[in-house]
Amino acid sequence: MTSTASFKTPSDRSCLAIVLAAGEGTRMNSGKPKVLHQVANRSMIGHVLSTLAKAGATSVAAVVGPDREDVANEVRKGFPGAQIFVQRDRLGTAHAVLSARDALEQGADDVIVAFGDTPLVLAETFAKLRAPLARGAGLVAMGFEAQDPTGYGRFITSGDELLAIREHKDATEAEQAITLCNGGLMAIRGDLALSLLGRVENRNAKGEYYLTDIVEIAHGLGYRTAVAIVPEDEVHGVNDRAQLAAAERMIQDRLRQEVMASGVTLVAPETVFLSHDTRLGRDVVVEPHVVFGPGVVVEDGAVVHSFSHLEGARIAPGAGVGPFARLRPGASVGPKAKVGNFVEIKNTELGAGAKVSHLTYLGDASVGAGANIGAGTITCNYDGFGKYRTEIGEGAFIGSNSSLVAPITIGKGAFVGSGSVITDDIPDDALGLGRGRQIVKEDWAIAFREKAQAAKGK
Structure with missing residues (x-):
């Protein structure tokens, strides 16, 4: 039956996202739950939750395995206010969704069923999945045209209507020839979800309660069942380390295309690795073999030279970093400042035009505008118990191979002679x-x- 009730526009419809994350991922051969493995420096479930938030999910219910507080914490971090439900018995996907019965009973216009190990799904896809619900459909399933459909559930269709999803093991020979396959994600009208799920039985080859069975159930009850087709790459799930690497490769390709479209030059894109939150300004140039960890911002016109590794750092316009530089969390490079080869900086601010050209470690320090730090300089910031700061004034000149023992202040325009160990403040x-x-x-x-030759002769 097709409801005659009026529907809200998608932007006005409430949406409950049920994220299934109870699988242990035994094929990962890991002590860590599968959904906590990372791509682009974010957990797979973190990607899913972020995308659901962008797609307009108003609430999230995550289904986790027993004693998996680590997964629960990651869910709460990714979507504050998310409800957590535990699936103690593994009886199939429909059973997993029903583990979140309390959330379903609270009511929502739309219910999305998503998976914590599919990090490549786009927000636009979730919106595409929900859209037919606003036009009266009772259920929408996401499908894709598979190059090799082996192992996937097949979509049994009639015109635009989805009649059923047949699991590979239960499919006839003719059904196995179908290439339109199940991508896993599903959207259900909220007022139908519990009723449809409650009708699922376990009469199949595996004796499990398949979520996919609700398609045939909904169609048999007269509700319109629709298909949302997406590219195959987008529904890529992760079950082992090889698939994790494939997901990393795909998301890196996506991130590279995004930054180049925004005005960034990647000299050799395939050698640059970006984080999910990397921010690169216009006319930034990134040379080959650069790795961006989490929390990096590079502003307009800066250059990152080859073989540099950056994490938790900010680079101001026109600055240069590398080659072979390492910027650790808290590093801030000022406008037109220079960080050269084999320089490591942590929790340190470089002023405008400051130069740290080579072979230097700066930790817990500030370097004033125009200062020059000679090769081999180190800040001695740790005594085994605490961290201490070094303050270097504007225009100061630190001679090569100097050790600055913190806490210490080097005044504006001051000089430090090469090879010095400085333990006391130096005035301007x-x-x-x-x-x-x-x-x-x-x-x-x-x-x-x-004397040496005589000793050698003896």
Whole structure:
């Protein structure tokens, strides 16, 4: 039967997303639940939850396995206010959805069933899945044209109507020839969900309660059942490490295309690895073999040279980083500042035009505008118990191979002599030296060689 009730527009419809995340993922051969494995520096279930929020989900119910507080915490982090339900017995996908019965009973215009191990689904796809519900459909299933349909459930259709989804093991030979396959995701009219799920039986080859059976049930009751077709890559699920790597490859390709479309030059795109939250401004240039960890912002016109690794860092317009640089969390590189090769920076701010050109470690420090840090300089910021800061003023010049023992302040325009160990503050425009006085012994080397050669002869 087709309801004659009026429907709200999709943007006005409430939406409950039920995310199935109870699988342990034994084929991952891991001590960590499958949905917590990461692609682009975010857990797979984190990707799903973020996408559902963008697609307009108003509430989330996650179904997790017993004693999986780690998964529950990740869900709450990804969607604050999410309800958590435990599936103690593994009796099939319909049984898993019914584990969230309390959430279903609270009522929603639309119910989406999603999976915690499908991180590539787009927000537009969830919207596409919901749209027919607003036009009167009782149920919508997501499908794709499979290059190799082996193992997938098949869509049995008549025109635009989806009659049933037949699991591969239960399909006839003729049905197995069908290439329109089940992508797993489903949208159900909220007022029908519990009724349809309650009618599912377990008369199949595996003795499980299949969520897919509600298609045939809904059609038999006269409700319109529709199909939303998406590209095969988008429904890529992850069951083992090889599929995890494939998901990483696909999401990296997607992220690279997005940043290049926004005005970023990736000299060799396939060698650059981005995080889900990487932000690159216009006219940024990224050379080959650069890795972006979480929390990196690179502003307009900056250059990141080859073989650099960045995480939790911010790079201002016109700055240059690398090659072979490592920026750790809390690193902030000012406008037109330079971070050169084999430089590591952590929890440190570089002022505009400051230069740290090579072979240097700066931790828990601030470097004023225009300062120059010589090769081999380190800030000694940790004593085994606490971290301490080093403050370097504008225009200061730190000579090569210097050790700055924090806490310490180097004044504006001050100089530190090469090879110094500095333990006391240096005022503005002063010179600080902390090294032993040089001694020269004339002809010492001649006597040394003669003695050594004589000893060798014996």
